[in-house]
Every structure is written in structure tokens, then in C-alpha cells.
Amino acid sequence: MSVRPTSLETLAVAAGRPPRTPGGPLNTPITLATALVPGGDSEYARHGNPGWEAFEEAVGALEGGHAVSFGSGMAATVSVLELLPVGAKVVAADGSYYGTTVELDRRARRGLLELELVDVTDTEAVIAASADAAMVWLESPTNPELDVADIRAISAAVTAFGTAVVVDNTLATPLRQRPLDLGADFVVHSASKLLAGHSDVLMGVVVTHDERAARALRTRRTSLGSVPGSLESYLALRGLRTLHVRLDRAEQNATEIAARLLDRTDVAGVRYPGFGTMIAFEVIAGSEAAQQATESSEVVVHATSLGGVETSWERRRRHPGEPENVPEALVRLSVGIENVEDVWDDIARCLDAVVGGATPAGGARREPQRTSGWV
Ligand SMILES: *Cc1c(COP(=O)(O)O)cnc(C)c1O
Numbered sequence: 001m002s003v004r005p006t007s008l009e010t011l012a013v014a015a016g017r018p019p020r021t022p023g024g025p026l027n028t029p030i031t032l033a034t035a036l037v038p039g040g041d042s043e044y045a046r047h048g049n050p051g052w053e054a055f056e057e058a059v060g061a062l063e064g065g066h067a068v069s070f071g072s073g074m075a076a077t078v079s080v081l082e083l084l085p086v087g088a089k090v091v092a093a094d095g096s097y098y099g100t101t102v103e104l105d106r107r108a109r110r111g112l113l114e115l116e117l118v119d120v121t122d123t124e125a126v127i128a129a130s131a132d133a134a135m136v137w138l139e140s141p142t143n144p145e146l147d148v149a150d151i152r153a154i155s156a157a158v159t160a161f162g163t164a165v166v167v168d169n170t171l172a173t174p175l176r177q178r179p180l181d182l183g184a185d186f187v188v189h190s191a192s193k194l195l196a197g198h199s200d201v202l203m204g205v206v207v208t209h210d211e212r213a214a215r216a217l218r219t220r221r222t223s224l225g226s227v228p229g230s231l232e233s234y235l236a237l238r239g240l241r242t243l244h245v246r247l248d249r250a251e252q253n254a255t256e257i258a259a260r261l262l263d264r265t266d267v268a269g270v271r272y273p274g275f276g277t278m279i280a281f282e283v284i285a286g287s288e289a290a291q292q293a294t295e296s297s298e299v300v301v302h303a304t305s306l307g308g309v310e311t312s313w314e315r316r317r318r319h320p321g322e323p324e325n326v327p328e329a330l331v332r333l334s335v336g337i338e339n340v341e342d343v344w345d346d347i348a349r350c351l352d353a354v355v356g357g358a359t360p361a362g363g364a365r366r367e368p369q370r371t372s373g374w375v
Contacts, residue, residue: 008062008175009244016058016237018050028054030234046225051233056205058240059195062174063187063207066214068221069233073170073190074099075226076204079217080166080186081107081135088113088134093120093149095142097168097190098321104137120149127157138184139168140177143306144280144316144332145325146271155183170194170307175247176275180209193307194277196239197246203228203236246309246337250277253311253343254335260344266355269327278306279333285355287328290315293354294331299338299346306334311343 005014018028034045042048052069060067070076077100084090092104094117108115118126120138126149130136136158140149155165166186167179173194179187189195191203208214221227228236258272258279271280283290294302294313301312304319313333316322335343 011061012058012175012243013241015061016054016056018054028234028237030230032230045230046227047222049227049230049233051230051237052228055191055203055228055233055237055240058237059174059189059191059205060207062240063169064174064178064180065187065207065209066211067205067207068214068217069191069228070204070206070221070226071228071232072202072226073188073192073204074103075224076188076190076206077168078103079220079224079226080188080206081113082220083213083216084113084134086112089116089132090114090135090137091116091118091126091129091133091163092137093139093142093147094118095120095145095147095323095325096137096139097143097170098319098323100137100139100168101323102321119147121147123150123153126154130154130158130163131161133158133161133163135164135166137166137168139170141171141273141276141278143171143278144330146171146273146278146280148273151177151179151182151184159183171276171278173243173247173276175244180207185210186213191236193305194247195243195307196236197243197307197309198235198239199303199305199308199310199312201232201235201239203232247277249337250309250335251275253277253337253340254279256340257333257335257344257347260348264348264351266351269330277335279335281331281333282327283329283331283351283355285329287315287317289354290329290331291318293350296350296353297346299342300333300350306332308334309337311336311338313347 028050031050036043056067056069090113104115107113116129118129138149165184167184168188170190170193187207189205191205254277261270261281266284267281268284269282301310303312304314316326316330316332317328
């Protein structure tokens, strides 16, 4: 394209397309071949695929850096941790996605890194802990408690220590938060969530300004074989084309639903960061009521994962691996793009059926969290 679009909405639609050649396709086709004709950039599927490259070009344009895609968000996460020298100190959000926490713990137990967990909303504590750290791993908002970190303030302070800042931007997406612009060194995504957006693709991506780090990530990806498939890359890029439209609609729905949840007397601790598609709340009647309510929905899907076009919810602690700091009766709600009244009627019906008449525990209700730190 001769004129570079500057708005993220246009980039979501336009970036990562093949050169315009007469009779050629507008989308990068799916390439199902392990062996390629010699003489090009890659001869074997583990080294490269036109589908990943198209996806990487689009995500790189949206986040403002070099993107390297992986077979899952966890493969992307582990690959960034693999850049660290053995024994390096990592400061991480105590409420990170549980797969990330499990991996950090495992590495700490094996002596691969030294781990200090912090509350990401406590900017001063994060900065103090990072003074002798090689990396600070932020997730913002966190999954599932939706804590928001002040990425700009933390990045500005820890750069002086030489600490690399990583932000898991899965819940915010580059349309609501661009961590590299805020001073971070790496952005990590589970593309399985909002970027792909249809609950049918497992993929991850890392974005960085640092070309050497991007090369190192690609080399490790080739060695480990943590590559995405060509079909997945195609579907993820197709999903990305509508990210802005899906996000605007789901966020509008989420804002409305968060406000209505706040008006109910049978739920407490409603958390909504003020942007994005995720809400968390606690059912005052307890974990069994929360479990029953989430299992009885019809419009809302009872399922894990998040960021799809469909609204879904679950009681997080039904997963035995979920950390104990997550309340037993916490419901994580991923809001989709359906008609908001249909979604709300379903939520209200399910809550009415199990908790009708419950009164709030003293002081348990609070305003949804709104923290600075996003753009
Ligand atoms: C789902 C998720 C991951 C892991 O991604 P996968 O694609 O499932 O491997 C990492 N971080 C966050 C915040 C997530 O929600």
C-alpha cells in the first residue's frame, strides 16, 4: 500500500495483505506444505510460513513493533522467559493468568529464575521490587481479577535499573492499550482470545521494538517447534480484521452489564476496568450458587476462555489449579457482541433463580475498579 494508514482500525483491516498483483489473492492463502521449493526464505515448515508472516505483520503494525507468533499464548510466554539468563530475578503480577504463574513457579523451583510476586496496582512496590530484577512481568488487566497496572510509570522508573518490562496485553488488546508506546519492552498476547475472537484458534504472539530479541525468539521457535499452524494463522488474521468492531460492541455491552450488576444486591465486588470486555463479580450467596447460576445459562455460554463473539462465564475456582487468592464465588464474565438485553435477561434470570432474596454482606459492595495506566 503506497499510503500508510495511521488509524488502528484501518490497520486491522489493511495490514498483512500480500502485494497487489493482477489476478493474485487479497488474503494470504493457507499453505499446507512442510517442504518448500528451495531458493526462497524457508525450505521447511518449522522455519516459516506465509500465513504467520501475514499475521505478524498485522499484529506488529497494531502494537508498533516486530511480532513473532507462536502456537499458543503459553508458548509465547515461555519463549520470552527463555530469553533470561539462568538465575535472573523476575518480578511478576501476583494475580497473573494461572498458566503463567504455574510456569514462573516451576522455573523458580528449578533454580532457573528467582521470583518475587507483587500487587501490580501498587506501583511503588512494583518499582521497589524491580531494582535488582532482570524482568518485570505485568499483566494488565489481570485475568481474572482485572487489576490494572500503571505501565507508563513502572516502565519509566525501572528502565533506569535495566529491567525489561513485559506486558501480557491479552485483555486490553492494542486498541485499548499499546504497552510499547508506554515504555514496555515486550508485549505478549494469547491470540486465542480477543485478537482471533471466535473461540476456534489457539495462537500466541510476542511484539518488541528490539530486533535482536525478535530474532532470538524466532530462533528458539524454530528449535522448539512452538510454531502456529497455517490454518490457525489464517483464522487468527481473519478474526483480527474485525477486532475494532467486535471490541467496540462488546465493550458497550460490558459497560451496560457492569452498571446493572452494580445495582443488584445479590452480587458484590463488581470489577470492570472501565474498558474491555471482561467483568468479574462475586455471588454473595456463595460458591455453590455461583456454580449453579453459571451452569444454568442459555444465551450466555458456560465455558472457560474469553474474548469470543459469544458471551461466556464461569466460576473460576471450579478449576483446581486456580490460585486461592481468587474468591471461591468469583464469576468471570466475558462479554460478547449479542443483543445486550438478551444477555442481561439471561444473567438476571440465572442469578434470580439461585440467589433471590440474598442481601449484601456488610461493605462487600464496591465501585468497579478504575485505575489509571491505560491509554
Ligand atoms: C489465555 C491466556 C494466556 C494463555 O494463552 P493460550 O493461548 O491459552 O496458551 C495467557 N495470558 C492470558 C491473560 C490469558 O488469558
